[in-house]
Amino acid sequence: MARVLVVDDAAFMRKVVSDALASGGHEVVGEAGNGTEAVQRYQELSPELVTLDITMPEKDGLEALGEIISFDPSARVLMCSALGQESKVIESIQKGAKDFVVKPFQPAQLLEAVGKALA
Amino acid sequence: MSQDITPREALIRLGASTAEAVAQVLEMFAPGGVQRGEVTVIADGTSPFASVARGSIASSVSYTDGVTGANIFVLTPTGARSLAGAMGAPAPDEPGPELSDLEMSAIDEAANQTMGAAAAAIGVVLGQAIEISTPDTRVLDDPASAADVYGTAPHAISTTFVIAGESCRLIQLVPAAFVVRVARAIDDRSAEQNGAGASIGGSTAGDDTPGADASPTTMALEEALGAISLRVWAELGRAHLPLGSALGLPVGAVLDLDRSAEAPVDLYVNGVRFARGQLLVTDDGEWAVSLEALESEGLRLLDQARAAQPEARADVEAESESLDLPPDHPIQGETSSPEPEETSPPESETPDVLQSAVEGAVK
Numbered sequence: 001m002a003r004v005l006v007v008d009d010a011a012f013m014r015k016v017v018s019d020a021l022a023s024g025g026h027e028v029v030g031e032a033g034n035g036t037e038a039v040q041r042y043q044e045l046s047p048e049l050v051t052l053d054i055t056m057p058e059k060d061g062l063e064a065l066g067e068i069i070s071f072d073p074s075a076r077v078l079m080c081s082a083l084g085q086e087s088k089v090i091e092s093i094q095k096g097a098k099d100f101v102v103k104p105f106q107p108a109q110l111l112e113a114v115g116k117a118l119a
Numbered sequence: 120m121s122q123d124i125t126p127r128e129a130l131i132r133l134g135a136s137t138a139e140a141v142a143q144v145l146e147m148f149a150p151g152g153v154q155r156g157e158v159t160v161i162a163d164g165t166s167p168f169a170s171v172a173r174g175s176i177a178s179s180v181s182y183t184d185g186v187t188g189a190n191i192f193v194l195t196p197t198g199a200r201s202l203a204g205a206m207g208a209p210a211p212d213e214p215g216p217e218l219s220d221l222e223m224s225a226i227d228e229a230a231n232q233t234m235g236a237a238a239a240a241i242g243v244v245l246g247q248a249i250e251i252s253t254p255d256t257r258v259l260d261d262p263a264s265a266a267d268v269y270g271t272a273p274h275a276i277s278t279t280f281v282i283a284g285e286s287c288r289l290i291q292l293v294p295a296a297f298v299v300r301v302a303r304a305i306d307d308r309s310a311e312q313n314g315a316g317a318s319i320g321g322s323t324a325g326d327d328t329p330g331a332d333a334s335p336t337t338m339a340l341e342e343a344l345g346a347i348s349l350r351v352w353a354e355l356g357r358a359h360l361p362l363g364s365a366l367g368l369p370v371g372a373v374l375d376l377d378r379s380a381e382a383p384v385d386l387y388v389n390g391v392r393f394a395r396g397q398l399l400v401t402d403d404g405e406w407a408v409s410l411e412a413l414e415s416e417g418l419r420l421l422d423q424a425r426a427a428q429p430e431a432r433a434d435v436e437a438e439s440e441s442l443d444l445p446p447d448h449p450i451q452g453e454t455s456s457p458e459p460e461e462t463s464p465p466e467s468e469t470p471d472v473l474q475s476a477v478e479g480a481v482k
Contacts, residue, residue, distance in 0.1 A: 010225075010228040010231070011220065013228050056253065082236070089362075090365060104147045104232055
C-alpha cells in the first residue's frame with residue numbers, strides 16, 4: 001500500500017480519488033488543487049505516488065509533472081485525464097508519467113492503474 | 120468545387136457532434152438516465168439565455184486552443200443536485216436551496232469531462248487537437264446579464280438534455296471562424312469520400328460565380344481572417360492510428376504518411392489551406408517551402424483582411440506580407456534542422472491524426 005498525493009483542481013474529484021484509494025488500502029497523505037501546490041506538496045511529503053490531473057489553473061498537470069520529475073527522477077506519477085486529452089497524455093508519458101487513467105473512471109480502474117504505476 | 124454546407128448546417132452538425140459526446144459522458148454518470156433533445160440554432164438577435172430562469176446553475180468551459188468558443192451548461196438547482204448525486208457527491212445533511220461546495224464542484228467536473236469529450240469529437244472533425252479551459256460554475260442570479268459573464272458570439276446553439284428526470288441545456292457560443300472551420304472540414308471530408316480530389320476547401324472555380332462572394336460562409340471567412348493573428352504551417356502528410364499504437368511507438372519507429380516524398384506539401388494559414396509547394400532545405404540548414412500553386416480565393420481574402428486592418432499589430436502585418444509572395448518564393452519555417460526527428464509537429468497534433476509539419480513564419 002502506498003502513500004499518495006492527490007492533485008486535482010476539483011474538490012469533488014479529489015474526494016472521488018481519495019475514497020477510491022482508501023478503498024484499496026492506500027493512504028492519502030496530501031491533496032493539492034493546482035500544479036504549483038502539487039510541486040510544493042511533493043517536496044514536503046515525498047509521496048510514493050502522485051495522481052495528477054492535467055487541466056488545472058495556474059500551473060497545469062504537465063508543467064507540474066515536469067517539475068516533479070526534475071526534482072525526483074524516480075517519482076511515480078499517474079495522470080488523470082479527461083477524454084480528449086490524448087495528446088497531453090502522450091506528452092505526459094514522454095515526460096515520465098508511469099501511466100494514466102481517463103475520467104470518468106470506476107474505483108477499480110483507478111486502483112488497477114495505481115497498481116501498475118507502483119509495480 | 121463550391122462549398123456544399125451552409126453555416127446553419129455546420130452549426131447543426133457542430134451541435135449534434137457536441138451533444139453526442141456530452142451525452143456519452145453523462146450516461147456514465149447516470150446510466151440509462153440521459154435523454155438528448157434537439158439541437159437548435161438560436162436566431163440572430165435572440166439572447167441564448169432569454170429563457171434561462173433566475174437562480175439556474177451555469178457551468179462554462181471555453182475552447183482555448185485550436186478553436187475558440189464558449190460552452191455553458193445550464194441546469195436547474197434540482198437538476199444540478201441530481202447530477203451531482205449521480206456522480207457520487209453526497210447530499211448535504213440538511214439540503215437547502217443552495218448546492219453545497221462539493222455539489223458545485225461535481226457540476227464543475229461534469230462540465231470538464233463532458234466538454235473534454237466534446238472537444239475530442241470536434242477535434243476529430245477538424246483534424247486538430249482542441250484544448251479546453253478549466254470550468255467556471257456559478258449561480259446565474261441575473262440571466263439577462265449573462266452576456267457580461269460569457270460574452271457574445273455571432274452564432275449560438277442550444278441543445279436540451281434530460282438527466283435523471285431533470286431538464287438541462289447546453290448553450291454553445293460559436294465564433295464565425297469556428298463555423299467556417301467546421302464547414303470546410305465537413306466539405307473536405309465529403310470531397311474525400313466522394314473521390315473529388317484535393318480541392319482547397321471549396322475555393323476554386325465554383326466560387327468565382329457571381330454572388331459567391333456574398334455567401335454567408337464567405338463573409339464569415341472574411342470576418343474571421345480579418346480579425347485573427349496569422350500562423351503559417353506546412354503539412355507533409357497524415358497518418359491515422361489508435362492512441363494505444365501511438366503510445367507504443369518506440370524510438371526509431373517509422374510512421375508512414377499518406378503522401379509520397381515528391382508530392383507537394385500543403386501550406387495552411389490558421390487552418391485555411393491556401394497554397395501548395397515543395398519542401399526545401401536552405402543553405403542555412405532550415406526548412407523552406409517553394410510555392411507552386413496559390414489558392415487565389417484564400418489569398419484574396421487574406422489581402423482584404425490586411426487592407427482592412429492598417430493598424431494591425433506588427434506581427435500580423437509581418438506575417439500577412441509574407442502571403443504576397445509569388446509562386447516559387449521560398450517560405451522558411453522556424454525549425455532549424457533538416458533532421459526529420461527534429462521537425463516539430465503542429466500544436467494541433469492529435470493521436471489519431473498525426474500531422475508531420477513545419478510551422479513557422481516568413482523570415
